[in-house]
Amino acid sequence: MLLKIYILIFPLIPSILNIINISNYEYPHPENENSNYYTISIFQTNDIHGFTLPVENIDPRNGEKYLRGGVEYISSYIKILKEEWKERFIWFDVGDSFYGGGFENFISKGQILLDFYNYNNLSAITFGNHEFNEDVSPLERLMEKSNFDYLVSNMRNFSTGQTEFMPNQKRSKIYQVGKIKLGVIGIAHSKTENVDTRNRKIEFLPYRENIINESNLLKKKGVHVIILIAHFGVHCMNKEGYEDVRILKLRDKNSKNCPCDNYEELEDLIGSFPKRTIDLVLSGHVHKVTHHWIHNIPIMSSFSEYYVGIAYMKFKKIKNDFIYEETFLENPIPLCDKIFNIGKHCRKFTHKMGDNPDLIGNLEQFSFHNQVVKIDNNFSKIIQKWKDMVEQYKTPFFENEIFLTGDKKKENILQNLITDIYRKYTNSDISILNPDNLRAKWYPGKKSLKDLYEMLPFDNILCTFEMNGREIMRMMNDITNELMIYQTSGLIVYYRKNPMRFVTCKIINEKGEIKDIDYNKNYQIAAYDYLIDGNVHFKNVIKWYKKRKYKCGKRGREILKEFLLNKKILKKDEYYLNPKNPRFIFLN
Numbered sequence: 001m002l003l004k005i006y007i008l009i010f011p012l013i014p015s016i017l018n019i020i021n022i023s024n025y026e027y028p029h030p031e032n033e034n035s036n037y038y039t040i041s042i043f044q045t046n047d048i049h050g051f052t053l054p055v056e057n058i059d060p061r062n063g064e065k066y067l068r069g070g071v072e073y074i075s076s077y078i079k080i081l082k083e084e085w086k087e088r089f090i091w092f093d094v095g096d097s098f099y100g101g102g103f104e105n106f107i108s109k110g111q112i113l114l115d116f117y118n119y120n121n122l123s124a125i126t127f128g129n130h131e132f133n134e135d136v137s138p139l140e141r142l143m144e145k146s147n148f149d150y151l152v153s154n155m156r157n158f159s160t161g162q163t164e165f166m167p168n169q170k171r172s173k174i175y176q177v178g179k180i181k182l183g184v185i186g187i188a189h190s191k192t193e194n195v196d197t198r199n200r201k202i203e204f205l206p207y208r209e210n211i212i213n214e215s216n217l218l219k220k221k222g223v224h225v226i227i228l229i230a231h232f233g234v235h236c237m238n239k240e241g242y243e244d245v246r247i248l249k250l251r252d253k254n255s256k257n258c259p260c261d262n263y264e265e266l267e268d269l270i271g272s273f274p275k276r277t278i279d280l281v282l283s284g285h286v287h288k289v290t291h292h293w294i295h296n297i298p299i300m301s302s303f304s305e306y307y308v309g310i311a312y313m314k315f316k317k318i319k320n321d322f323i324y325e326e327t328f329l330e331n332p333i334p335l336c337d338k339i340f341n342i343g344k345h346c347r348k349f350t351h352k353m354g355d356n357p358d359l360i361g362n363l364e365q366f367s368f369h370n371q372v373v374k375i376d377n378n379f380s381k382i383i384q385k386w387k388d389m390v391e392q393y394k395t396p397f398f399e400n401e402i403f404l405t406g407d408k409k410k411e412n413i414l415q416n417l418i419t420d421i422y423r424k425y426t427n428s429d430i431s432i433l434n435p436d437n438l439r440a441k442w443y444p445g446k447k448s449l450k451d452l453y454e455m456l457p458f459d460n461i462l463c464t465f466e467m468n469g470r471e472i473m474r475m476m477n478d479i480t481n482e483l484m485i486y487q488t489s490g491l492i493v494y495y496r497k498n499p500m501r502f503v504t505c506k507i508i509n510e511k512g513e514i515k516d517i518d519y520n521k522n523y524q525i526a527a528y529d530y531l532i533d534g535n536v537h538f539k540n541v542i543k544w545y546k547k548r549k550y551k552c553g554k555r556g557r558e559i560l561k562e563f564l565l566n567k568k569i570l571k572k573d574e575y576y577l578n579p580k581n582p583r584f585i586f587l588n
């Protein structure tokens with residue numbers, strides 16, 4: 001059957017030495033005019049998480065360097081596929097795009113990714129749960145400048161009841177792909193934290209009714225198929241099939257695959273839909289490779305720091321009837337300058353992989369659909385200004401002799417250092433820090449502004465406020481939880497474990513003297529605006545605490561920068577944990 005329909009492709013490239021053809025299997029092609037069939041190709045990216053420029057990896061076996069990830073490679077694939085499929089090509093992104101990593105993305109405030117989407121004519125994206133990491137306004141600024149749609153159907157403005165209220169945002173939309181009318185519904189993760197700002201409250205709704213309603217609306221408008229772009233997914237990787245799932249192939253509903261679990265209830269959800277509610281799901285969020293049929297519906301996912309994927313949907317030319325048995329998924333397609341020639345991937349080399357050389361092979365240049373995959377130079381010119389900017393941030397300005405990283409459960413040097421700096425800078429009695437604020441590992445060596453931004457990626461401002469001793473006790477009690485211990489300076493905190501609970505705390509002054517808290521005395525506390533403005537960490541505190549003597553100053557990052565500029569070297573003998581004076585004490 002396959003042989004009849006698809007033209008067998010002879011590898012044209014391998015005549016050039018060392019370029020391997022990674023799509024050395026039969027894959028669909030646009031039919032010619034006389035064919036009774038009509039196929040379209042749907043390109044998917046998901047979970048780019050700000051990783052816009054490639055990362056350098058090293059093959060530890062021989063020290064060979066290779067580049068992995070980056071939108072310049074995605075751009076190259078889009079170019080190849082557009083040349084091949086022309087008007088029958090369309091591209092969707094499944095979210096978690098603008099936040100999560102990538103220094104270049106961070107300093108461009110998402111503009112570098114926006115340039116990528118606009119340049120390559122993305123059709124639509126849905127929201128990932130991280131899209132709201134930095135409040136709504138930066139996201140809306142990006143949305144306004146987007147030449148594509150934001151499809152989110154399970155979101156509501158709490159005050160007005162509107163479900164389409166952000167720039168370029170719609171619940172669903174019909175896209176014309178060649179002859180085919182494609183209905184597309186977007187879904188954000190239902191557990192995306194509700195957004196609660198001064199002027200607006202956004203809530204995220206359950207999936208099922210939303211999708212069915214939207215699907216019915218699209219059907220009334222005469223679409224030929226319906227695609228769900230959903231920022232949630234399934235795990236379909238058990239131990240035996242693990243490596244096979246990660247091998248690039250063309251798969252259909254009869255392909256051997258790993259069983260899927262009902263992660264995030266996607267399996268139950270899809271099983272509960274009336275027939276033909278959805279014809280294809282492009283999923284995301286779980287960062288797993290998926291190309292599986294669940295209740296006869298194809299579901300594709302990868303994670304586009306490493307991979308992209310293509311879905312092919314086939315129609316009868318007369319009436320554009322969808323042939324659901326003949327959907328194909330080509331996945332996971334690697335993003336890199338070279339690939340390991342056996343595994344057809346360029347993932348970071350792990351020892352697990354190294355144990356079995358049959359899974360890896362050697363690094364080679366490669367072609368896909370008979371075109372060499374390399375950085376798309378025209379697109380690279382568009383983002384050159386951001387690359388230049390990244391370079392400026394790479395000049396070292398201080399050095400650390402000690403390993404520094406945050407730890408949610410343990411007292412550690414970095415958190416002690418930062419809370420001490422914040423307390424002294426603001427001349428406060430106490431400072432308090434949420435450890436999930438610190439995002440990098442600093443190995444001993446020279447450090448640059450880039451390192452500093454990676455350690456403190458959030459633009460949090462340091463503020464001070466007044467609390468009496470009784471309020472401090474209540475605050476510490478309210479923020480104690482199993483997930484993380486809040487680092488303090490000027491305070492020793494006593495806990496009990498299993499379950500984690502707050503017992504008491506004492507003041508420790510500059511001379512190291514420990515004193516009971518005076519319930520009626522007022523103390524000055526330093527913390528990020530992010531905490532005291534009532535985010536998840538302080539959600540219980542702001543129920544009873546009204547800010548007194550509240551003042552905000554500089555960004556935490558700027559304060560740390562001033563300190564490091566002066567200090568120049570963080571010396572081993574100056575910064576260490578003193579076991580005699582711990583800041584957290586566990587009583588059991």
Ligand SMILES: [Zn+2]
Binds near residue numbers: 130
């Ligand atoms: Zn996500």
